[in-house]
Amino acid sequence: MEFLKELGFNDLVLHRIINSNDDSVIYNFIMDCDNVRDVINYFREIGIEVIDELLVRRLEVFSIDISKLKKQFDKYNVGVLVSLINEDISAINFL
Amino acid sequence: MLEQQNTLINLLKEQVDKNQEFLYGHDDQLDSSVQENEDLVNHLVSDIKSIDSIDFQKIEKLIRSFTFDDDETIDTMINEMSLIKEIITMNVEENTTVELESDELEAFDLFLNKVNEVINIQKEERASLQKRRDIVLNVTNKYVDLITMLTDPNNTSIIKDSSTLHLLFTKRKVEEKVKQRILVDLMKYNHEIFERQLKNIGIDEFNSSEVLMKNDVLQLFEKYGYQFSLLDMAVQNDILKYGRLSRMEIIFQALSENNFSKIDEVSKGKILFALLVNSSKEIIDNNTKLALEKGLQPDDLLQISNSLIKQSIYMKKEVEMFFSYVGSDSEHDLGFSYGDDNLLSFIKGAADDFSKNIALLESKGLMISVVFDKCKQLLVLSHELLRNNLSLFEKYGFSLMEKNAVVRPALTALMALNFADIADQFIEIHPLGIYYLRDNLSNLRSNVNPLDILFYNIYQASRVQVDADGKLVAAGPFVEVSDYHIVKLQLKGEITRFSKKYKYLPYCGITDLNKMEVTNTICPVFDNQVEYDSIMKNVVSFEIDDSIFEHDYIKAINSYSDQNEPLAYNFSGIRISKLKVLRVFDTLLKNRIAPSIDSFMFAVTYHTIINQEDYDRLAMIIRGCLQGGMA
Structure with a gap:
């Protein structure tokens, strides 16, 4: 998962990801690293501040196809949804 | 077995023995002393006449441990207590009615206060010992894990816990030469495991019989419309090293x-590599056919590409990572990596899981195309994990459906690594916890540690607090939010995460390091804690035997079932998850642990966040139940 380091995530986050996820989920996450990069960049763009926590606790979200994910966000007031996610990552379930 | 393997096993065993001495020794002594003093105070408070039956030497010894400014006060108190005992003994034996004078009663009260002071000091000592004990227990479990791996001839896991090894070398004061010899042998050991993994999947030939010529590979790729040169250089090298033309x-x-x-060479090169090295025609044919039958397209499988891969293998990266530890004084765990951008270090096969998971999910009435759409990772999740989680899902009464549709959070919950512990914690931590969980099932997956800060935050927010004016206020961790006219519970923002809105400050100052101190909670200690923890750590199945419902201990606490929540006991306001008690106690009994107050209290308070006062109250109720039930 070295590509995450290039995106600014530290070893601690990587360790937490490994300890919090099934091997299969991690494997497919790595295999899908291009989409993961796009999702992380999109999340940063719209103001999500809890990307670390989402990576550790909801890794599968980063494997949602980026164009699908953007469409899902667009169904809501993005600012409000982002603010809810920043308060409680469970709000990602609105998608 | 390698030469130094025995040396390492012996070092580990010696350290485990030493740690166990520490874990058992102190606690017994301190615990019995606290208990003895508490019993003494309880007897004397409930009936002063009980002093008649107490050995005065015990009282004198206790008084001599009190802190006074001068020795004279100690002597005075001994004399006063001796006189009190004499008067009461005389009253009891000779039926006299001599009453204690007010100064004697004052002396008696002072004695009780001083005993309570001693008890409090002893409890603090115990808490401090307990903290140290937790650390020792944790590392002991890691030593035991290493012993288990090293002594198992069928072990297929690479030894990667370098930080524990480093600690062992320091504790056992292992000489540098010996340490180096052990580490070199461990490298060999890891190599053997690595070779065994390769052999198991039938690609050991790359070492001997076939050296691939780049031109042959180029031509093969071209024949099927692929350009080898577009692959990442590291992937190209690995194909030349591990691949076989046929x-x-x-x-x-x-x-x-x-x-x-066609699989894109640039963006999906690693998927192509993993398939070429570790798939088979049979798997591709069978699993694609299965996928088509369930409404999926072949390309869908490339999103969960390990559905087409046989077994898991470690590629060379892990072994090399371990090598880098040799000679290093770093306490960092350098032993494991899941891969990087250039090199694939770990291939996780899930072909079997894929077919078994489809059968299992269909047996629960789920449509596979819907599962793929909402949570495709479920299809390649470890089958055992999915089976366990589905079983627990039913036991805890959760629903996969909402308004007749399968909901993503419910499917997400099935990916939980620690389902039962997290569900139990939500049940226990707050009366609304289980309702919050039902509204937010994905929490089962997003939380792994039942002792995560989040739960201490909820615990703290549930306490009644005093505001600046000294007024009592109930903080409460939850708020109600409306989602398409359905009211759901959410946790307050300040409780869940550090967010900008709350200036990134931890809730009530709670951090991982101080969570127990700030919340004033304890981690109860048990006589056979090492065994209990080891059993719980290694448990793989959560099947609860029906016979446990008929166990005397379980029947004895049945009357404490919560009237409003069938999943919980309610011991005078202390909520305990019923399924947790059944699961943990049943697991202990299955592992030949004798039923006792010690083992039962371990089951009752397993991962429960509790303060000393509540724990003492709970222990008293449970003791009462068991003694009453057994009588």
């Missing part, structure tokens, strides 16, 4: 025959 040709053919689109 196997690769079969895979290319199978992908083509099953109508897979």
Whole structure:
């Protein structure tokens, strides 16, 4: 998962990801690293501040196809949804 | 077995023995002393006459441990207590009615206060010992894990816990030369495991019989419409090293025959590599056919590409990572990596899981195309984990459906690594916890540690607090939010995460390091804690035997079932998850632990966040139940 380091995530986050996820989920996450990069960049763009926590606790979200994910966000007031996610990552379930 | 393997096993065993001495020794002594003093105070408070039956030497010894400014006060108190005992003994034995004077009663009260002071000091000592004990217990478990791996001839896991090894070397004061010899042998050991993994999947030939010529590989790729040169250089090298022409040709053919689109060499090169090295025609044919029957397209499988891969293998990276530890004084765990951008270090096969998971999910009435759409990772999740989680899902009464549709959070919950512990914690931590969980099932997956800060935050927010004016206020961790006219519970923002809105400050100052101190909670200690923890750590199945419901201990606490929540006991306001008690106690009994107050209290308070006062109250109620039930 070295590509995450290039995106600014530290070893601690990587360790937490490994300890919090099934091997299969991690494997497919790595295999899908291009989409993961796009999702992380999109999340940063719209103001999500809890990307670390989402990576550790909801890794599968980063494997949602980026164009699908953007469409899902667009169904809501993005600012409000982002603010809810920043308060409680469970709000990602609105998608 | 390698030469130094025995040396390492012996070092580990010696340290485990030493740690166990520490874990058992102190606690017994301190615990019995606290208990003895508490019993003494309880007896004397409930009936002063009980002093008649107490050995005065015990009282004198206790008084001599009190802190006074001068020795004279100690002597005075001994004399006063001696006089009190004499008067009461005389009253009891000779039926006299001599009453204690007010100064004697004052002396008696002072004695009780001083005993309570001693008890409090002893409890603080115990808490401090307990903290140290937790650390020792944790590391002891890691030593035991290493012993288990090293003594198992069928072990297939690479030894990667370098930080624990480093600690062991320091504790046992291992000489540098010996340490180096052990580490070199461990490298060999890891190499053997690595070779065994390769052999198991039939690609050991790369070492001996076949050296791939780049031109042959280029031509093979071209034949099937691929450009080898577009692959990442590290992937190219790995294909040349691990690939076999005949196997690769079969895979290319199978992908083509099953109508897979061309896999992009640049962005999906690693997927292509993993398939070429570790798939088979049989798997591609069978799992693609299965997928088509369930409404999925062949290319869908490339999103969960390990559905087409046989077994898991570690590629060379882990072994090399371990090598880098040799000679290093770093306490960092350098032992494991899941891969990087250039090199694939770990291939996780899930072909079997895929077919078994489809059968299991269909047996629960789920449509596979819907599962793929909402949570495709479920299809390649470890089958055992999915089976366990589905079983627990039913036991805890959760629903996969909402308004007759399968909901993503419910499917997400099935990916939980620690389902039962997290569900139990939500049940126990707050009366609304289980309702919050039902509204937010994905929490089962997003929380792994039942002792995460989040739960201490909820615990703290549930306490009644005093505001600046000294007024009592109930903080409460939850708020109600409306989602399409359905009211759901959410946790307050300040409780869940550090967010900008709350200036990134931890809730009530709670951090991982101080969570127990700030919340004033304890981690109860048990006589056989090492065994209990070891059993719970290694438990793989959560099946609860029906016979446990008929166990005397379980029947004895039945009357404490919560009237409003069938999943909980309610011991005078202390909520305990019923399924937790059943699961943990049943697991202990299955592992030949004798039923006792110690083992039962371990089951009752397993991962419960509790303060000393509540724990004492709970222990008293449970003791009462068991003694009453057993009588």
